[in-house]
Amino acid sequence: MDFAFDARTEELRARLLAFMDEYVHPAEPVAHEQRAQLPSPWHTPPVVEELKAEARRQGLWNLFLPDAEYGAGLTNLQYAPLAEITGRSPQLAPTATNCAAPDTGNMEVLAQFGTEEQKKQWLQPLLAGEIRSAFAMTEPEVASSDATNITTRIERDGDEYVITGRKWYISGAMHPDCKIFIVMGKTDPDGPDIRRQQSMVLVPRDTPGVTVTRAMQVFGYEDHYHGGHAEVVFDHVRVPVSNLIGEEGGGFAIAQARLGPGRIHHCMRLIGMAERAIELMCRRAVSRTAFGKPLAQQGVVQNWIADARVAVEQVRLLVLKTAWMMDTVGNKGAHTEIQAIKIATPRTVVGILDQAIQLYGAGGVSQDFPLAELYAAARTLRLADGPDEVHQRSLARRELKKYL
Incomplete structure (x- = not known):
């Protein structure tokens, strides 16, 4: 297993990081202000359409699709660090790059199982970000x-x-x-x-x-x-x-084919959310004073930051291993690993976000910082695409089978 980024991944990472710094992060407060003027909370702020146009111009579009006929043609291992970067701004970056759920999974289903007519009518406008x-x-x-x-x-x-x-x-x-x-x-x-x-x-x-x-x-x-x-x-x-x-009776199999990549994409983005939380924790710790000294000098805060770094490095390695296995032995061969990351990653990131919220105090649960919304998203992913307990049950059965 070699998790070093290849040349194409490094090039895309550099471009995507620059896109995030130059366009996405500055657009976050703009989108928040524009949303208040929209007819409903679900209409798209104008700045998001500007981000989409810029992402397409820069070739940062449909990065998730491994089929080069429809997307960037990246492997799971190549896409993992890119999805992590977009996870730092889950409200804007996945949509800006046309890599947002549930459209990603639906495009994968249509690309893999759709008829030519279905692809023409529905896949093409989804790939173009038109619907x-x-x-x-x-x-x-x-x-x-x-x-x-x-x-x-x-x-x-x-x-x-x-x-x-x-x-x-x-x-x-x-x-x-x-x-x-x-x-x-x-x-x-x-x-x-x-x-x-x-x-x-x-x-x-x-x-x-x-x-x-x-x-x-x-x-x-x-x-x-x-x-x-x-x-x-x-x-x-x-x-x-x-x-x-597909065919009558094929719905369950199609759902499983859809959920495998969907689960790992969620976990990739979750790591980006954790990195955003660690960054916010560190910025808060060095700028805030309590009981006569900066929070950064408080032992408990140092422990939180250290534990968060250890935890995110652990789940990142597990996600990268899973991506590598999906690329080399297929989704079925990586079943155990997919379930492992789906159990471990949301749980880990929820814990990191919880400590970040604690560090921010009342601000952590407010709308002035992204932590509360990130926490809600991460906690929901302990249910979405199968709750923890379902994956634990299946994984345990596979382990026990070796001894029965």
Whole structure:
């Protein structure tokens, strides 16, 4: 395992770091001010469109896609340090570079499993950043951590599918530019193989019967940079059979193919969030005095900063190993490592952010610093793409199997 950055990664890192310093970080307060003037929290501030144009001009666009036909053609190991950099400003940088969830996962699904017509109609405008999208899997009435539980029905009626169900926390669905849903439901609910009961279909947002009933908050935040999260009702929604992605019964497998890269991308960005937190901790420590001496001279603060550095270096190495394995033996071969990073990284970063908030006192939970919003995002990732306990259960079973 050689985790040294190759020449292309070094060049992209340098360009991306300069882009962050020159454009993204200065745009953060501007976006905050502009958002207050928008029709809704989910509309895009004008400065974000300026960032997108500049990122495209600089070739910092669609970095996440390993298929060179559609994206930058980077390996997971090459993309990891770039995603970490964008994670330092999760509100702006992923969107600015067209590397924001859930669009990234949806583009990967369409690139890998979509028909040529589906790619032309939906993938191309997503790659161009002209539209947004949503992935509709999670449901309020069942434990969606087990995707076999979903109850949304996708029933064949001649040349159409009829979709009926209720979803929630559908990321991206509140954005006014969200034009397409990828909806997961059951086409064969009584089938003998519970992992072949599900399918995925494309549902344009303006299809009759699709109702976005409300926005879902995350720790009180609108999570606007993800395009919000919504509860969505599908009431006998009809779409052509040609809107099926892949094959009937292939939905579970497609979901797993989508979630592997999605999980590691989240972890890559989380490390960037941790680095931002450490930077903020250090700046606060050297500029703030309490009980007669700078916080930087307080032993407990020194311990927090030291422990944070050790912890982030540990999870970074685990993420890089996982990226290397995904590149060399595939997502299936890296299953254990993907689950390990999904358990370890959010938990670690939540701890670092918690100590950073403590160091900032009341300011840490305020809107004047990014820590509270970063904490909410990191804590949510202990649930998103499978809660810790599901990954622990699966990983433990794999370990125990060696001894049974």
